[in-house]
Amino acid sequence: xxxxxxxxxxxxxxxxxxxxxxxxxxxxxxxxxxxxxxxxxxxxxxxxxxxxxxxxxxxxxxxxxxxxxxxxxxxxxxxxxxxxxxxxxxxxxxxxxxxxxxxxxxxxxxx
Amino acid sequence: xxxxxxxxxxxxxxxxxxxxxxxxxxxxxxxxxxxxxxxxxxxxxxxxxxxxxxxxxxxxxxxxxxxxxxxxxxxxxxxxxxxxxxxxxxxxxxxxxxxxxxxxxxxxxxxx
Numbered sequence: 767x768x769x770x771x772x773x774x775x776x777x778x779x780x781x782x783x784x785x786x787x788x789x790x791x792x793x794x795x796x797x798x799x800x801x802x803x804x805x806x807x808x809x810x811x812x813x814x815x816x817x818x819x820x821x822x823x824x825x826x827x828x829x830x831x832x833x834x835x836x837x838x839x840x841x842x843x844x845x846x847x848x849x850x851x852x853x854x855x856x857x858x859x860x861x862x863x864x865x866x867x868x869x870x871x872x873x874x875x876x877x
Numbered sequence: 878x879x880x881x882x883x884x885x886x887x888x889x890x891x892x893x894x895x896x897x898x899x900x901x902x903x904x905x906x907x908x909x910x911x912x913x914x915x916x917x918x919x920x921x922x923x924x925x926x927x928x929x930x931x932x933x934x935x936x937x938x939x940x941x942x943x944x945x946x947x948x949x950x951x952x953x954x955x956x957x958x959x960x961x962x963x964x965x966x967x968x969x970x971x972x973x974x975x976x977x978x979x980x981x982x983x984x985x986x987x988x989x
Contacts, residue, residue, distance in 0.1 A: 770920075807983075808982055809921070811977045864936075
């Protein structure tokens with residue numbers, strides 16, 4: 767089975783940097799994903815890590831350590847529109863390509 | 878680019894009534910398709926996935942069923958809804974080099 771943990775809520779200030787952590791336990795690993803979900807909307811894909819290290823995409827970066835079962839999403843130069851839930855998800859080694867999602871971290875960006 | 882259509886967008890149904898939610902995708906042939914449910918304040922739970930016409934795999938026991946009558950059509954059904962079936966239902970397709978899940982706009986179901 768798979769178990770994913772991430773903080774329920776976080777608050778940060780506009781213009782600052784925030785790091786959202788995710789730890790996972792899985793019987794097989796084939797990639798870790800981060801999604802952004804605004805209230806009432808579908809999740810949108812942010813990043814994918816399958817090897818250890820940092821992946822950078824503009825203001826967003828994602829880090830993975832497979833040996834530690836740990837990932838984080840780093841958001842820089844926070845904007846008010848970044849207020850959303852951030853979902854960590856893991857794909858196992860089965861052929862179905864489906865993801866197991868954490869419950870999400872609700873980020874509130876304040877002025 | 879991918880496009881997924883889901884309807885209806887919102888639905889309010891009484892307990893014990895039937896359900897049919899439809900998802901259609903544009904573009905890719907023979908896509909891998911998925912139904913997820915997101916209950917209030919919880920993470921997404923995989924309900925069904927399909928790798929082709931008539932091929933359905935169920936992930937959790939429940940009173941829901943799925944069908945794939947055409948290559949780009951995926952339907953979620955129930956004969957008798959329960960209160961616990963309330964939630965946000967998302968259809969998804971595996972896309973891209975990393976096969977990430979690309980989600981449709983979702984259907985918000987409230988069972989009263």
